[in-house]
Amino acid sequence: MFVTLAKYNDLRRSLAGESKRRQDAEQQVENQKTAITRLQAQLAHDRDEHPDTPVPVQPATGDARLVQQLALSERARKQLDEQILTLHWTNVVLERELAAAREQLAALQTAPGVAS
Numbered sequence: 346m347f348v349t350l351a352k353y354n355d356l357r358r359s360l361a362g363e364s365k366r367r368q369d370a371e372q373q374v375e376n377q378k379t380a381i382t383r384l385q386a387q388l389a390h391d392r393d394e395h396p397d398t399p400v401p402v403q404p405a406t407g408d409a410r411l412v413q414q415l416a417l418s419e420r421a422r423k424q425l426d427e428q429i430l431t432l433h434w435t436n437v438v439l440e441r442e443l444a445a446a447r448e449q450l451a452a453l454q455t456a457p458g459v460a461s
Contacts, residue, residue, distance in 0.1 A: 348356075
């Protein structure tokens with residue numbers, strides 16, 4: 346079977362392109378395997394060999410950081426709400442005690458036989 350030179354050159358270019366794509370894909374797979382192995386080793390190191398040391402926390406970025414800040418501010422607001430409610434009711438009780446003390450003082454001052 347004979348093949349024209351043009352057809353032969355097309356097949357060579359096609360074969361070279363496919364070979365290059367295959368090599369690139371194999372290299373990418375090898376890089377992924379290396380990365381997976383490295384991450385597994387780091388995870389094993391963090392979990393097994395040093396259980397007392399905390400795993401390093403990556404700082405939150407973008408929307409995750411905003412959500413984190415919102416949660417922290419909401420928690421702080423709730424704590425302040427609880428404090429202000431406690432302070433409000435303490436103030437109400439103290440006002441009642443003050444009013445009762447004033448009434449007692451007024452009653453003592455107006456009682457007969459008490460010198461002013």
